[in-house]
């Protein structure tokens with residue numbers, strides 16, 4: 001058995017303990033322990049709570065000590081919505097949008113997602129991997145320890161498989177866990193758009209060829225659809241997600257981002273793990289989410305980057321009792337950031353969530369949306385020792401300092417995977 005590690009000396013220890021996921025008032029309960037400590041052995045948490053109690057554990061005496069030196073200790077962030085694998089930035093379109101073109105206009109001209117598709121198809125697996133490795137290091141540097149990653153810039157069998165295999169390889173080659181989602185239904189690829197039956201043909205290709213192949217190779221846990229005007233309509237989305245379910249892939253959905261399509265109600269009916277974006281949801285959608293176990297995942301980075309004024313109605317969702325999560329939506333077109341702290345800042349200022357609510361939705365609730373709330377998302381005995389340490393005195397300062405990285409140390413399965421200074425096991 002490996003040597004144990006004892007983390008102590010935190011100004012605040014946020015455990016997020018208790019039964020996940022959280023709704024309503026419970027979102028504000030971050031399980032704060034003053035003068036708390038965490039004891040880790042073999043990558044797992046073996047004791048957590050008040051320092052005296054943790055130090056009484058038999059492993060504590062011989063443990064190596066890690067002094068948090070008055071910083072804030074909390075669970076590593078779970079980023080439950082990213083498009084990790086892509087070939088290049090779209091800074092050119094960023095400038096076009098600033099000077100007046102809308103996201104949808106750019107997409108109609110072959111920009112947008114299709115721009116990323118042609119670049120991805122041309123890119124080698126090695127080049128894609130190198131870019132993703134660099135991004136994963138950055139995720140860790142901002143306190144994230146698990147990410148979900150979607151395919152969706154390939155849109156043919158070979159390219160989608162290329163992306164999904166990279167999820168697997170990257171998971172094995174570096175520390176962060178990657179949860180894989182198949183998003184073949186991102187948009188209709190260009191080569192299908194010239195035919196009158198193109199959309200129908202592409203949906204058939206997804207259902208008859210891509211889904212069975214990807215499920216057989218066990219390359220994804222979830223199946224996602226971009227249910228939006230210009231992408232997939234409600235009927236197509238239903239068809240694809242139901243086919244995914246038959247292959248054992250749980251549904252997730254991009255819904256009501258730019259227009260209201262009915263995707264939220266579909267997500268609830270299908271028992272989807274999550275329903276993401278939700279800028280355009282109505283009251284009936286909010287009620288449906290509140291009564292369901294489908295997680296409402298909000299992605300305020302998109303609205304911020306696109307310069308949109310209408311954010312998702314987070315307060316209405318919280319008041320109704322929906323399960324909320326926050327994620328970066330890291331992607332080259334609408335949310336080029338890996339920073340969960342920045343997303344927390346946006347959640348606080350734009351979604352009017354409190355810092356405590358934002359942290360809960362970025363940890364335990366996000367873990368629940370990935371089906372991993374028993375393993376990660378809170379600091380509790382038996383869970384993975386996935387921990388972030390922020391160089392602040394008070395957890396509210398994590399979102400308060402926007403656009404700055406106050407993450408000091410990130411620990412994955414008990415191992416330090418990022419450290420800003422020489423703070424190390426002594």
Ligand SMILES: [Zn+2]
Nearest residue numbers: 081083254329
């Ligand atoms: Zn997305």
